[in-house]
Amino acid sequence: xxxxxxxxxxxxxxxxxxxxxLCQQLYTFVDTIIVGQKLGMHALAALGATEWLxxxxxxxxxxxxxxxxxxxxxxxxxxxxxxxxQAIFHAVLVSMGAAFVFSVAGQLLLSPLLRLxxxxxxxxxMSYLYLRLLYLGVPVAFAYxxxxxxxxxxxxxxAPLCAVVLASFCNIVLDMFFVLAFDMGIRGAAYGxxxxxxxxxxxxxxxxxxxxxxxxxxxxxxxxWGMFTEQIRISVPMGFQSVITAIGGxxxxxxxxxxxxxxxAGYTAANKLYGLLxxxxxxxxxxxxxxxxxxxxxxKQERIRAGIVAALQIGVTTAAVMSVIMFACxxxxxxxxxxxxxxxxxxxxAVGYQFLCILGIxxxxxxxxxxxxxxxxxxxxxxxxxxxxxxxxxxxxLCAFVVTGIVGDAGIFWGEIMAWMSADIFxxxxxxxxxxxxxxxxxxxxxxxx
Numbered sequence: 001x002x003x004x005x006x007x008x009x010x011x012x013x014x015x016x017x018x019x020x021x022l023c024q025q026l027y028t029f030v031d032t033i034i035v036g037q038k039l040g041m042h043a044l045a046a047l048g049a050t051e052w053l054x055x056x057x058x059x060x061x062x063x064x065x066x067x068x069x070x071x072x073x074x075x076x077x078x079x080x081x082x083x084x085x086q087a088i089f090h091a092v093l094v095s096m097g098a099a100f101v102f103s104v105a106g107q108l109l110l111s112p113l114l115r116l117x118x119x120x121x122x123x124x125x126m127s128y129l130y131l132r133l134l135y136l137g138v139p140v141a142f143a144y145x146x147x148x149x150x151x152x153x154x155x156x157x158x159a160p161l162c163a164v165v166l167a168s169f170c171n172i173v174l175d176m177f178f179v180l181a182f183d184m185g186i187r188g189a190a191y192g193x194x195x196x197x198x199x200x201x202x203x204x205x206x207x208x209x210x211x212x213x214x215x216x217x218x219x220x221x222x223x224x225w226g227m228f229t230e231q232i233r234i235s236v237p238m239g240f241q242s243v244i245t246a247i248g249g250x251x252x253x254x255x256x257x258x259x260x261x262x263x264x265a266g267y268t269a270a271n272k273l274y275g276l277l278x279x280x281x282x283x284x285x286x287x288x289x290x291x292x293x294x295x296x297x298x299x300k301q302e303r304i305r306a307g308i309v310a311a312l313q314i315g316v317t318t319a320a321v322m323s324v325i326m327f328a329c330x331x332x333x334x335x336x337x338x339x340x341x342x343x344x345x346x347x348x349x350a351v352g353y354q355f356l357c358i359l360g361i362x363x364x365x366x367x368x369x370x371x372x373x374x375x376x377x378x379x380x381x382x383x384x385x386x387x388x389x390x391x392x393x394x395x396x397x398l399c400a401f402v403v404t405g406i407v408g409d410a411g412i413f414w415g416e417i418m419a420w421m422s423a424d425i426f427x428x429x430x431x432x433x434x435x436x437x438x439x440x441x442x443x444x445x446x447x448x449x450x
Contacts, residue, residue, distance in 0.1 A: 002077055002298040006310040010287045013157050014314075017283035020161035022276070023168035030172050031189050032272045034179050036265075036337040043186055044337060045261045046126035048268030049119050052249035053131055057106055059242030061141050065095060066286070067235030067382055069149035070293050071227075074380070076154055077297030083227075085220040088150060090227045094235065099142040106135035117254045120261065126186045133190035137197055144201035147208050152290055159207035163200040171196035237382035241389040248393030248419070252400040252412055259409050266351030267412075269337040273330065273352075274359060277322040281367040284315050285374035292378030308375055308431075315367035326360035351409070358413045365420040372427040376434070384430050391426055392419035 036044040068091035075084035110131055119127055148160040171192050178188025209215070256267060288311040295303045334352045335345070373385045399415030407414070 002294055002300055002303070006291070006303065006307040007314070010284070010291060010307065010311055010314060013155065013290065014280075014283045014287035016157040016161035017152075017286055018280045020157070020164035021279035021283055023161075023164045029272050029276055031175055031193065032269070033336050034175050035186065035189055036269070038179055039185060042122060042261060043126060044268055045120075045264040046123040046130065046186065047189075048264045048271070049114070049117070049123050049127045049253070049257060050131050051268065051271060052246050052253045053110075053113060053117075054134065055249060056243060056246035057102065057135060057138065058141055059246055060102070060239040061098075061138070062145050063242040064098060064235045064239030065091075065142065065145040065149045066289070067238035067377070068094060068146065068231055069153040070234050070289070070378065070380065071231055072150055073153035073290050073293035073378075074297035077294030078299075082220060085216045086222075086224060086227050087231065089216045089221050090224070090231050091146060091150070093223075094228070094231060095142045095146045099139040103135070103138040106138060107132065110135065113250075117250060118257045120257060122261075123264075130186050130190050133187065134193060137194045140194070140197045140201050144197055144204055147201065147204035151204060151207060151211075152286055153293075154211065155290065155294070156207075156211075157286075159204060163203040163207075166203055167196040167200035170199050234377075234380060234382045237386040238377060241382075241386045244386065244389040244393050248396040251393075251397045252415060255400040255404060256409075256412055262348050263351050263409055265337075266334070266348035266353075267355065269334045269348070270330075270352035270355040272337070273326070273333055273356065277325060277363075278366060278370075280318045280322070281315060281370040284311055284318075284367065285370035287311065287374075288371050289374040289378035292375050293380075296379060304375070304379075305435075308371070311371045311375070312368060315371050316364045319364040319367040323360040323363045326356040326363070330356040330360075354410065355413045358410070358417065362417045362420060365417070365424055369420050369423050369427065372424065372431060376427065376431060379434065381434070384434075385427070388423040388426050388430075391422045395419040395422050 032044065032047060035047055071087040072084055072091065075081075075087055111128060114124060114128055114131075144163070148163065151157070151159050174192035174195055175189060178184045178191050182188060184191070256264060288307060291307045291311075292304050295301065295307070330353050331349060334349045334356075369388075373388060376385050395418040396415040399411045399418055402411075403414060404411030
């Protein structure tokens with residue numbers, strides 16, 4: 001990514017990620033359809049009650065592993081193979097330690113968290129069982145995300161795509177067996193997700209082993225406190241960025257749970273479509289993060305401005321297309337999640353469609369947010385993007401607890417828009433100041449390897 005047209009480079013890198021993330025979201029989409037059609041509205045609402053607790057755990061994993069891969073991308077762009085291998089070695093060790101800690105914490109804290117969120121009694125057992133099984137797969141999630149992040153750091157987005165396509169196919173087939181054929185209920189949906197993640201992780205690890213320069217030589221398998229602290233400095237704020245977002249989401253979830261099963265069912269269905277339509281944004285974010293890191297490593301900082309402009313233009317255009325899909329196809333898609341025979345389905349769909357219409361009007365703000373935040377992260381700064389997540393949390397919580405008292409349950413929907421808007425404004429100011437002060441740097445300028 002250190003030479004050539006930024007538009008073509010970003011599109012070529014991001015499109016496999018878009019397809020991969022599309023497949024990943026597609027199998028959660030199919031999960032939800034199968035659960036809603038086979039098990040009914042209460043099971044669908046139970047999945048919705050787990051939404052932010054899933055994001056809390058797996059969002060942290062994704063953010064942290066992406067942060068651990070940034071030094072790998074920078075040293076790869078510089079052509080410094082020794083430092084690149086040391087960065088890989090430390091990334092693997094850190095992710096293994098984090099996997100153990102979060103596996104234990106997830107099992108211990110799950111029940112208190114569901115109670116704290118005021119999960120309705122009729123949904124508690126299903127939500128608890130589903131999350132407990134998913135949390136057992138935390139080590140697998142770390143292994144898959146770490147391997148995929150390192151592959152992307154080398155500019156390889158095709159192998160993660162193939163891994164996700166494989167996982168998606170496996171998940172859909174396993175859901176059909178476990179939920180539809182074997183009638184295992186919500187437990188079957190969790191088993192399908194777990195086993196599909198195992199398939200994706202194995203595929204990415206095999207792909208890494210085939211890359212010669214990804215193999216860490218014996219001489220580079222030594223502990224370096226300087227490398228460790230530098231990776232922690234970047235990765236932990238990126239992980240906690242998701243945690244901060246999730247805390248706000250959990251606060252919102254506690255309010256949403258109070259609006260009843262119908263609201264939760266419609267809100268859950270809309271969120272699944274929302275997740276499907278925002279995947280290109282996260283893919284463009286990975287693209288501009290890798291682009292920025294490699295160009296800093298190569299000493300070509302002047303290319304970063306052109307990359308930001310290209311990514312924003314691509315992102316805003318994509319967001320406009322997604323908004324049209326929300327307006328035109330939102331209702332029929334939401335109908336896929338609910339049984340036609342259920343009288344309450346119409347009310348739940350109306351809730352979900354209202355949410356989609358509000359999102360659709362402002363969707364370009366979300367795409368800009370992903371791109372701006374990822375660019376700053378690619379510069380090696382994980383703290384300021386984390387602050388932008390904190391702003392998002394404040395706006396979501398404010399709208400959930402205050403605005404809902406004025407406009408009703410729609411206040412939760414408007415909280416999402418206000419979160420995007422406040423974070424965008426903050427990140428634009430930050431990016432301009434960083435650039436004006438010349439605080440765009442390579443890791444080796446401040447790292448002490450001992």
